[in-house]
Amino acid sequence: MQKLYLPQLAVIDQIVDETADTKTFTMHFDNPHYNAEFRYLSGQFVEASVLGVGEAPFGFCSNPNRTGTFAVTVRAIGRVTRAMHAMHPGDLLGIRAPLGNHFPLQEVQGYDILFVAGGIGLPPLRSLIEPMLDMREKFGRFTILYGARTPADRVYKTRLEEWAQRKDLTLLQTVDVPDETWNGPVGVVTTLFERTHIDPAATVAFTCGPPVMIRFVIQDLLAMGFPEDHIISTLERYMKCGVGKCGHCAIGHKYICVDGPVFSWRQIKKLPER
Amino acid sequence: MPIIEKWLISKTHLFERLESLSREQTVIAPVRQSDGEVSFQPIRSADEITLEYVNELHPPKRFLQPVFEPLFTFNLGGARPQLTAAPPPSPQILFGVRSCDVQGFRHMDGFFSGAFKDDLYWQRRNQTTVISMACLQPADTCFCICCNGGPYLSDGFDLQLTDLGELFLAEVGSSKGAAIVQTCDRQSAGDKEERHRQALMQACDEKMIPTAYLAKAVIAITNQRVDEKLWEEMGLECFSCGGCTHVCPCCTCFEVLDHRETEKTGLRFRCWDSCQYAGFTREASGHNPRAQSKERVKRRFYHKLSFAYIQADGHPGCVGCGRCITVCQAFGLLDMAAVVKRIRREGQMVAE
Numbered sequence: 001m002q003k004l005y006l007p008q009l010a011v012i013d014q015i016v017d018e019t020a021d022t023k024t025f026t027m028h029f030d031n032p033h034y035n036a037e038f039r040y041l042s043g044q045f046v047e048a049s050v051l052g053v054g055e056a057p058f059g060f061c062s063n064p065n066r067t068g069t070f071a072v073t074v075r076a077i078g079r080v081t082r083a084m085h086a087m088h089p090g091d092l093l094g095i096r097a098p099l100g101n102h103f104p105l106q107e108v109q110g111y112d113i114l115f116v117a118g119g120i121g122l123p124p125l126r127s128l129i130e131p132m133l134d135m136r137e138k139f140g141r142f143t144i145l146y147g148a149r150t151p152a153d154r155v156y157k158t159r160l161e162e163w164a165q166r167k168d169l170t171l172l173q174t175v176d177v178p179d180e181t182w183n184g185p186v187g188v189v190t191t192l193f194e195r196t197h198i199d200p201a202a203t204v205a206f207t208c209g210p211p212v213m214i215r216f217v218i219q220d221l222l223a224m225g226f227p228e229d230h231i232i233s234t235l236e237r238y239m240k241c242g243v244g245k246c247g248h249c250a251i252g253h254k255y256i257c258v259d260g261p262v263f264s265w266r267q268i269k270k271l272p273e274r
Numbered sequence: 275m276p277i278i279e280k281w282l283i284s285k286t287h288l289f290e291r292l293e294s295l296s297r298e299q300t301v302i303a304p305v306r307q308s309d310g311e312v313s314f315q316p317i318r319s320a321d322e323i324t325l326e327y328v329n330e331l332h333p334p335k336r337f338l339q340p341v342f343e344p345l346f347t348f349n350l351g352g353a354r355p356q357l358t359a360a361p362p363p364s365p366q367i368l369f370g371v372r373s374c375d376v377q378g379f380r381h382m383d384g385f386f387s388g389a390f391k392d393d394l395y396w397q398r399r400n401q402t403t404v405i406s407m408a409c410l411q412p413a414d415t416c417f418c419i420c421c422n423g424g425p426y427l428s429d430g431f432d433l434q435l436t437d438l439g440e441l442f443l444a445e446v447g448s449s450k451g452a453a454i455v456q457t458c459d460r461q462s463a464g465d466k467e468e469r470h471r472q473a474l475m476q477a478c479d480e481k482m483i484p485t486a487y488l489a490k491a492v493i494a495i496t497n498q499r500v501d502e503k504l505w506e507e508m509g510l511e512c513f514s515c516g517g518c519t520h521v522c523p524c525c526t527c528f529e530v531l532d533h534r535e536t537e538k539t540g541l542r543f544r545c546w547d548s549c550q551y552a553g554f555t556r557e558a559s560g561h562n563p564r565a566q567s568k569e570r571v572k573r574r575f576y577h578k579l580s581f582a583y584i585q586a587d588g589h590p591g592c593v594g595c596g597r598c599i600t601v602c603q604a605f606g607l608l609d610m611a612a613v614v615k616r617i618r619r620e621g622q623m624v625a626e
Contacts, residue, residue: 078558
């Protein structure tokens with residue numbers, strides 16, 4: 001049977017408003033056996049269907065160690081995402097998952113870890129931050145830098161507060177446009193680099209956010225002396241099939257949906273267009 | 275090299291056989307239309323088949339990857355949505371496929387395989403018998419001899435026919451091909467027929483002008499040494515009509531869309547798409563990494579000619595059918611033969 005393109009039904013358990021245009025959907029598969037067997041890795045993604053409207057890809061934002069449910073954070077920006085935002089707990093989505101490659105987790109043990117996230121780039125990184133914190137002792141210094149347009153545009157505000165309380169990690173946040181609630185740094189996320197201590201030779205950096213932000217982050221990391229394969233990012237493209245066949249997400253000879261979305265700068269810089 | 279059984283079979287007999295097979299399955303063959311054009315169509319009678327044809331403008335890839343193909347239907351009316359996979363395709367025989375298009379099928383076979391095997395494609399493919407026709411009538415745009423695409427093949431077909439007048443030389447490429455030959459009156463083909471075929475193929479080769487030397491373009495594209503100015507020039511010439519990709523036997527890109535037939539029912543389908551359309555890479559945010567047509571033209575030739583793809587596919591993404599030459603609106607400037615010539619003659623940056 002055509003399993004490749006046929007989604008599994010998933011029930012929405014919870015919908016959380018993150019920002020004015022962004023919500024987090026927690027769900028589980030309707031088929032209990034399928035749900036019990038289902039596993040995924042940080043960095044992988046789902047193709048989510050609103051039947052009759054269409055299908056779109058979203059990175060997992062949940063912790064893969066917590067089986068039974070999974071979550072994606074979705075900004076209402078196109079047809080499918082707007083239809084998702086109109087849904088309620090108990091409604092059904094079609095899900096094809098897990099798709100794509102994943103972040104290195106075992107391979108980066110022993111290193112200092114640096115996360116640089118912008119806006120809605122935090123969700124896919126959260127699916128890596130949380131399993132890393134589950135085994136915090138395996139890593140050195142742990143730093144999360146997060147930039148957003150305004151304080152209200154930050155996702156996971158409760159989680160950010162929890163992280164800020166932790167003594168075993170450093171969380172620095174900045175916004176482009178502050179409001180009366182904000183007494184933290186103002187400016188683009190790269191301005192946070194000078195507020196933290198980073199040892200490039202001993203650190204692996206993970207960055208995700210708008211393409212222009214990623215470009216400047218990588219430029220700065222390289223200038224600091226980061227090795228090319230210690231800079232890990234995700235690439236995004238318009239995507240349809242999620243299995244390397246429809247052709248939309250191809251960059252050079254790589255298909256973001258199967259060869260990615262996770263790439264090191266060493267891999268990205270070889271691509272003929274980026 | 276597999277040992278290929280060679281037989282001589284009577285034309286009339288094979289045509290009768292195809293006619294009777296058309297009662298059980300779809301038989302698609304070259305048919306002359308009322309306007310004189312020849313196109314591949316389902317037949318019910320052997321009289322409809324013509325052997326006098328230069329290849330059709332539309333490649334037979336549509337019989338393996340339909341222009342429009344349902345993936346599943348949905349019904350949202352009940353307590354739970356019901357998803358039903360599209361019904362399996364029925365068996366079909368493709369008669370008279372040219373060698374270049376058989377090579378195109380093999381390209382598709384490779385592409386739709388791999389870690390994520392496209393079961394929908396393979397269901398159809400496995401139900402298909404390909405009876406190919408060694409080419410005696412190349413168009414003046416043909417360059418299969420530059421691409422290992424013909425005029426005849428040593429494998430890849432179920433049955434390969436060469437027209438020897440009253441008789442076909444029939445070469446068996448698979449058990450499906452053998453099954454058809456076994457039901458026809460036949461006699462073993464010998465050296466004499468083989469020599470006859472060689473002479474015909476030689477004559478066909480000579481009719482073709484080898485216009486598309488791919489090698490230099492492959493090297494330049496692989497090493498990213500094509501002058502950016504040439505892509506810019508080609509971007510200005512391209513109308514982004516997508517014609518080249520639609521007639522290309524090696525192009526397989528598709529779009530996936532949902533369609534509601536009633537408020538509660540509908541289907542998800544895939545349909546042909548083209549990397550030459552501006553919307554192909556446009557994201558919901560409006561960001562478009564290939565907004566300019568020069569980037570899209572570059573993409574098309576990167577996919578067809580870069581070493582990374584040739585290594586993955588085993589061959590360039592061109593079979594030399596020449597259809598892009600016929601269809602291109604840009605005054606003969608952007609088809610495969612023209613582009614490799616332009617890259618060879620003027621498009622390479624000087625090595626630093």
